[in-house]
Amino acid sequence: MPVAPTTRRAVLAQGAALAAGLALAPPARAQDVAAARALVDQLVANVNAVIASGQSEDRMIAQFAQIFLAYADAPTIARYSLGADARRATPDQLARYTAAFANYLAEKYGRRFREFIGGQVVVQDARAVPNGIEVTTTAIFQNQAPFRVDFQVSAASGRLRFFNLIVEGVNMLLSERTEIQAMLDQRGGDLDRLIADLSAM
Template sequence: MTLTRRALLGAGAALALWPAAARAQDVAAARALVDRLVAEVNAVIASGVPEDRMIAQFAQIFQAYADAPTIARYSLGADARAASPDQLARYTQAFSNYVAEKYGRRFREFVGGEIVVEDARAVPNGIEVTTTAIFRNQAPFRADFWVSEATGQPKFFNLIIEGVNMLLSERTEVQALLDQRGGDIDRLIADLSAM
């Protein structure tokens, strides 16, 4: 088979278009993920179930849609490299449960309101899906979900609410908790599990 200049140009054009098509699919998949997440959150908000069940349902939603291992590892910072695989696995589980309940309790503030997905766009570390939270007697506010397919499927790995970055906030909090425990990851795991 002889390669012609036209064939090479055609192949180059196809390769140049592929990343754009892949990005478009990534954007669509990320938006679909947040659409499903928001639909589930809105359904829980509207359900009228008791608060403890609502928090448990929000925690399940967090577990289903968040890239908990990435969030957990980031929160440990440099200490994640020093942790054994067993410690990292136990920490990830304890941290995931802790964060899911923590944010589940925050979601109860959404009762009487709704979250609307506005837009999605590619950003350097994944896809940013912009939403607006609308509540009674409050000004609407922006919440951005950062989504990646690093796990093989779309999951959100960061949430930025009115400029407050969840990853950075959790890292600051975990580092303070770890410092209070003299850098003992096992104590941190035990205490997060008890919270």
């Protein structure tokens, strides 16, 4: 599906929401950093186990999607992607959007994890950042240059989960915010239409 150019509304909403998130995030403690690293260690172990399983690529992608859903803070990512529209949505709309968006995102990033097939992901470091904890990993391959994958982790939603993924400098939160705002603009701001289309993807 083509994506419309980024609108001024989307750009302004991105900046405001990101600034608010940074301002409200509590400081991370040493045990929080250790817990965040342990979470990503387990996620990476699951991803590496799927890579080493020898299953078909389609089966691996399905399992990557399940891993994404198990470790991602889908409600937080969903609300961020909607921006100001999340505040205008009814509770029913927000629940339906979160479910549709979570499945859409898991499928999308399950396919993105396909890039790891034939290699291995290694956790390198974890550190406190203004909006949570950043866990740095490296995807290592035999015949190509390694690349960096950062997981941003927080327990702001009540349980420790990653709320952002940065692959080679590409920020998932900002990318999805831009894409969802463009999709909403294409539908005249009709959230129900967007929910239906995401559910059909």
